[in-house]
Amino acid sequence: MEPTLATWLEERRIEYILHTHQAVFTAAEAKIHCGHIPGLHCKNLFLKEKNSENYFLVTIPADQRLDIKSLRSMLNSAHLAFANEEDLERYLGLTKGAVSPIGLINDKSNKVIYVIDEEVWKADRITFHPNINTETLELTNKDFQFLIKEAGNEVMILDFS
Numbered sequence: 001m002e003p004t005l006a007t008w009l010e011e012r013r014i015e016y017i018l019h020t021h022q023a024v025f026t027a028a029e030a031k032i033h034c035g036h037i038p039g040l041h042c043k044n045l046f047l048k049e050k051n052s053e054n055y056f057l058v059t060i061p062a063d064q065r066l067d068i069k070s071l072r073s074m075l076n077s078a079h080l081a082f083a084n085e086e087d088l089e090r091y092l093g094l095t096k097g098a099v100s101p102i103g104l105i106n107d108k109s110n111k112v113i114y115v116i117d118e119e120v121w122k123a124d125r126i127t128f129h130p131n132i133n134t135e136t137l138e139l140t141n142k143d144f145q146f147l148i149k150e151a152g153n154e155v156m157i158l159d160f161s
Contacts, residue, residue, distance in 0.1 A: 018137060019127075034136050061117060071115070094131055110153045121157045125139065125141070
């Protein structure tokens with residue numbers, strides 16, 4: 001984990017368990033190499049609304065498929081697509097394959113809207129990458145929700161089921 005991230009978490013007294021593993025780039029790879037880690041495993045997608053400057057970081061359970069058409073409807077958006085790697089780096093300080101809610105702490109302008117599935121928001125334990133795909137953070141619900149609130153981005157809790 002990056003030392004600055006560890007310091008950020010420590011300063012806020014956010015407790016976590018750090019798991020290390022080989023690099024994973026997809027939810028399928030994560031299931032193989034991280035499936036033993038307790039908690040609800042998440043999939044994170046960084047999306048942009050076409051012809052606007054609206055960006056969305058979407059977190060859903062790792063085994064769930066995101067219905068983009070339904071999401072567009074929920075967000076009242078005409079067109080959503082994956083944001084490019086430059087925007088991912090600019091707004092969340094992340095690289096492809098390491099997209100994570102932790103990236104929200106890098107969004108100093110709070111440009112990105114955080115969209116999270118209700119199941120993830122309510123899960124007892126949540127797991128995701130700490131901005132690097134060779135590690136997984138395991139957090140309690142209380143610490144996860146506190147982390148998201150501390151980031152300061154707009155949060156939308158939606159039911160994708």
